[in-house]
Every structure is written in structure tokens, then in C-alpha cells.
Amino acid sequence: xxxxxxxxxxxxxxxxxxxxxxxxxxxxxxxxxxxxxxxxxxxxxxxxxxxxxxxxxxxxxxxxxxxxxxxxxxxxxxxxxxxxxxxxxxxxxxxxxxxxxxxxxxxxxxxxxxxxxxxxxxxxxxxxxxxxxxxxxxxxxxxxxxxxxxxxxxxxxxxxxxxxxxxxxxxxxxxxxxxxxxxxxxxxxxxxxxxxxxxxxxxxxxxxxxxxxxxxxxxxxxx
Ligand code: PMT
Numbered sequence: 001x002x003x004x005x006x007x008x009x010x011x012x013x014x015x016x017x018x019x020x021x022x023x024x025x026x027x028x029x030x031x032x033x034x035x036x037x038x039x040x041x042x043x044x045x046x047x048x049x050x051x052x053x054x055x056x057x058x059x060x061x062x063x064x065x066x067x068x069x070x071x072x073x074x075x076x077x078x079x080x081x082x083x084x085x086x087x088x089x090x091x092x093x094x095x096x097x098x099x100x101x102x103x104x105x106x107x108x109x110x111x112x113x114x115x116x117x118x119x120x121x122x123x124x125x126x127x128x129x130x131x132x133x134x135x136x137x138x139x140x141x142x143x144x145x146x147x148x149x150x151x152x153x154x155x156x157x158x159x160x161x162x163x164x165x166x167x168x169x170x171x172x173x174x175x176x177x178x179x180x181x182x183x184x185x186x187x188x189x190x191x192x193x194x195x196x197x198x199x200x201x202x203x204x205x206x207x208x209x210x211x212x213x214x215x216x217x218x219x220x221x222x223x
Contacts, residue, residue: 005214007048010088012081013041014095014127016056018074022119023106027072030096031178034058036143036202037094041066043206047214049090054080056095074098074124081127085134090213092141093128094167096178100124132162139164139216141209145171145178151186151194158188164216165189167209175199187212 015037017030034055041053042063051066054077062068071077074097085091100121110117128142142163144154147170154168166188171177176184176199183205187195197208 003046004048006044006090006210006217009049009090009217010052011044011049011090011092011213012052012054012084012088013037013044013092014054014056014077014081014097015041016058017096018056018077018098019072020074020098020101020124021072021105022102023108023110025109028098028100028102028119030098032056032058032096033179034060035179035181036183036205037092038063039202039206040092040094040209043203043210044090044092044213047210052084054095074101074127078125078127078130081131085131085138088138089217090139090141091131092209092213093131094143096145097127098124099126126161128163129161132160135162137220139213139220141165141167141213143167143169145169147172151188154186154188158190163190165209165212167205 016034017032019027019029021027038060041051045051045065053066053068055068069080071080101124103120103122140163142161144157146153150170154166158166168186169177173184175182182199183202184199185197185205
């Protein structure tokens with residue numbers, strides 16, 4: 001990709017796994033390290049974009065020059081993304097967002113009493129689907145983390161969430177998905193086009209993604 005192909009573009013990336021509190025010391029979480037989303041933010045920044053990184057808790061340092069907004073829960077991530085959406089050219093949703101949160105959050109640490117417990121869960125908003133309904137000229141990129149029927153499930157998500165490009169990863173493969181330094185992905189497009197990539201570093205996946213984003217932005221402008 002050209003070094004400044006996204007110059008002047010405003011982009012937002014989400015990364016990491018949301019944490020949904022049960023009480024002051026416990027939460028429901030997932031295995032996302034944030035690496036994939038952070039790599040995307042770095043690659044976009046290096047391509048000249050003005051980059052906001054809405055990050056769930058991770059151990060990673062913010063990439064140079066990126067504005068990081070830290071959130072914990074899916075609801076906080078929802079608000080941080082929606083607040084910025086109208087002014088953005090591109091959104092990349094690499095975060096692993098909790099589909100459910102505990103119905104209540106105990107004010108004090110929950111005590112054990114030897115009995116069985118049930119946690120009631122209520123659905124979180126689907127941030128990407130909401131962006132898909134609201135989008136005007138924004139380029140919208142989704143991810144799909146699948147453990148079975150990768151392409152069929154990813155294609156269904158692409159259409160249901162109205163994204164312009166969906167990055168599908170089979171998170172059961174060694175060297176792909178949660179936590180690893182590398183990923184194995186396919187890019188799916190609404191016109192049926194598909195690009196399958198071999199295993200590569202998450203930064204290389206991100207750089208390939210930046211190239212496609214530049215193409216999609218060009219197409220929107222009619223270039
Ligand atoms: O962070 P790493 O350790 O590097 O791992 C990378 C990754 C596996 C987390 C990443 O590559 C990835 O696949 N991210 C998406 C994970 C996910 O939640 O996938 P999903 O298939 O459940 O969701 C589909 C899409 O909808 C995603 O873009 C997700 O951000 C979005 N979503 C999901 C639920 C929800 N309530 N709101 C959303 O916006």
C-alpha cells in the first residue's frame with residue numbers, strides 16, 4: 001500500500017474483549033488479547049489516517065500517534081463508537097464484544113454459600129449491526145470469529161450487518177484468532193468476491209486490510 005493512501009481520513013478501530021461486571025471483583029470476558037485490532041490501528045495510522053482506537057482492557061501499548069479511548073463493557077464501547085460515527089470515513093470492528101451481560105451487577109462482592117448459582121444474562125446491543133443500519137458514506141469493516149461453518153456463518157453476518165468487507169477467521173486453527181501473533185483470514189465482499197490468505201502476522205493482515213479499505217474509499221468517491 002502507498003505510505004499515505006489514507007491521508008486525511010478519519011477512522012475508528014475497536015479492539016480487545018469487553019468485560020461485563022458481575023460484582024466489584026468479577027466479570028464475564030473472552031480470550032481476545034487486542035492484538036488484531038491494535039495491528040489494524042497501527043497500519044491505518046501508518047497509512048496516514050487520523051485513527052481512534054476504542055479499546056477494551058488489554059496489556060498492549062497504544063500504537064504511536066493513535067488516539068486511544070479505553071472502555072470496559074459492550075455498552076461503553078457502543079457509546080464511544082456511536083458518539084464518533086457521523087464524522088468517520090471508516091470503522092473497523094475487530095473487538096470481541098460480549099453478546100450478553102449479567103442482568104444485575106452486585107454492589108458488594110458476591111459471597112459463597114455452597115449452593116448452586118444461576119447468572120441471568122440480558123442481550124447487549126449489536127454495535128456493528130447498528131452501524132450497518134445507520135451508515136451513510138462510511139466504509140464498514142466487520143470481523144467474524146467462527147468455530148464451525150466459517151464461510152457460511154461469515155457470509156450471513158456480512159449481509160445481516162450490512163458491512164462492506166468482512167474478515168473471517170476460523171478461531172479453532174492453530175496460529176489463528178484469539179491471542180496468537182498470527183492470523184489466518186479470508187476477506188469476504190458483498191459482491192461475492194473472496195480473498196483467502198495464508199497464515200501471516202496480524203500486522204500483515206492489517207496491511208492487506210488497509211489496501212482494501214483504500215480501494216473501497218476510492219470506489220465511494222467514484223474514482
Ligand atoms: O484480539 P486478538 O487476541 O488479536 O484476537 C483477534 C480476534 C479473534 C478477536 C479478531 O480477529 C476477531 O475475530 N474479532 C471479532 C470477534 C467477534 O466478536 O466476532 P463475532 O463473530 O462474535 O462478531 C461479529 C462482528 O460483530 C465483529 O466485528 C464484532 O466486533 C461485532 N459485534 C459483535 C457483537 C456485538 N454485540 N457487537 C458487535 O459489534
